[in-house]
Amino acid sequence: xxxxxxxLTGLFALAxxxxxxxxxxxxxxxxxxxxxxxxxxxxxxxxxxxxRSYPVVWDAAKAHxxxxxxxxxxxxxxxxxxxxxxxxxxxDTKSEKMGDDFRAYIFKNQINVTxxxxxxxxxxxxxxxxxxxxxxxxxxxxxKTTIRADYDLGQRIGLEHTPTIFVVSATSPFVEVPDAALTxxxxxxxxxxxxxxxxxxxxxxxxxxxxxxxxKAVAKKKS
Numbered sequence: 001x002x003x004x005x006x007x008l009t010g011l012f013a014l015a016x017x018x019x020x021x022x023x024x025x026x027x028x029x030x031x032x033x034x035x036x037x038x039x040x041x042x043x044x045x046x047x048x049x050x051x052r053s054y055p056v057v058w059d060a061a062k063a064h065x066x067x068x069x070x071x072x073x074x075x076x077x078x079x080x081x082x083x084x085x086x087x088x089x090x091x092d093t094k095s096e097k098m099g100d101d102f103r104a105y106i107f108k109n110q111i112n113v114t115x116x117x118x119x120x121x122x123x124x125x126x127x128x129x130x131x132x133x134x135x136x137x138x139x140x141x142x143x144k145t146t147i148r149a150d151y152d153l154g155q156r157i158g159l160e161h162t163p164t165i166f167v168v169s170a171t172s173p174f175v176e177v178p179d180a181a182l183t184x185x186x187x188x189x190x191x192x193x194x195x196x197x198x199x200x201x202x203x204x205x206x207x208x209x210x211x212x213x214x215x216k217a218v219a220k221k222k223s
Contacts, residue, residue: 024158026166026174029069036199037066037169037192042073042154043103044162045088046081051107053163053182058100060188064196071150073162080115082147087122089143094131101129167191172198 031038039061043050061068072088074081084106092099105125106113113121126133138144154164165177172195181187 024160024164024166024176026157026168026176028157029166029168029174030170031168032067032069035067036171037064037167037195038069039066039192040069040071040166040168040174042071042150042159042162042164044072044074044078044081045084045103045106046078046110046113047075047162048110049182050163051110053165054104054107056183056185056188057165058104060185060192063189064192066192066196069168071154072147073151073154073159073164074147075162080113080118083115083118084113085147086138086143087118089146090137091125091131094129098129098131167195169195169199 026040029038029040039057041057043054057068072085074085088099088102088106091102102125106121109121123133163182165182166174167177168174175191175195177188177191181191
């Protein structure tokens, strides 16, 4: 039996509404002080697409002088992503650049990292950067707390996968970056430029990383 076009159109509309109902909601995110547009990233250090998107996001952020609000979202199915996030937070405590460099290093070597040899890769990075690596990098569990806070935040806003990336502004609705743009700098740049046009001119700002401390977003400025 052939269904009426009007009926099919109605089904399509309901499907779209259902899909949008489960879309992640980044409306609570705003750029840090002094910025009009920012990129919000939820990532998992064991996620292959996160590894491919990492340099694209940072190249686009630097090209457009927008900050990156970085959140950890280690998926339970990944054997070593949570531990890697703890190490990344440890290197953040040494310097913002070192933490970002560690993430890039892990993403670059991701295909060879396992739960068993993660510490070996971490030790190599620490040695190359002349950072003493304690046997226990998070003795009081503070770094784990910030990671769990990020994960809980992602769940509250409806995240379903990594990476999930948004472009946000102080005045315009957020845009979730589609899968096709995650590894395509031209497409991501266009999204950022469109958002910048909507928000109007602003004073240039350096691309920086914003991470969470004790569950609260804090902006770090480069000197």
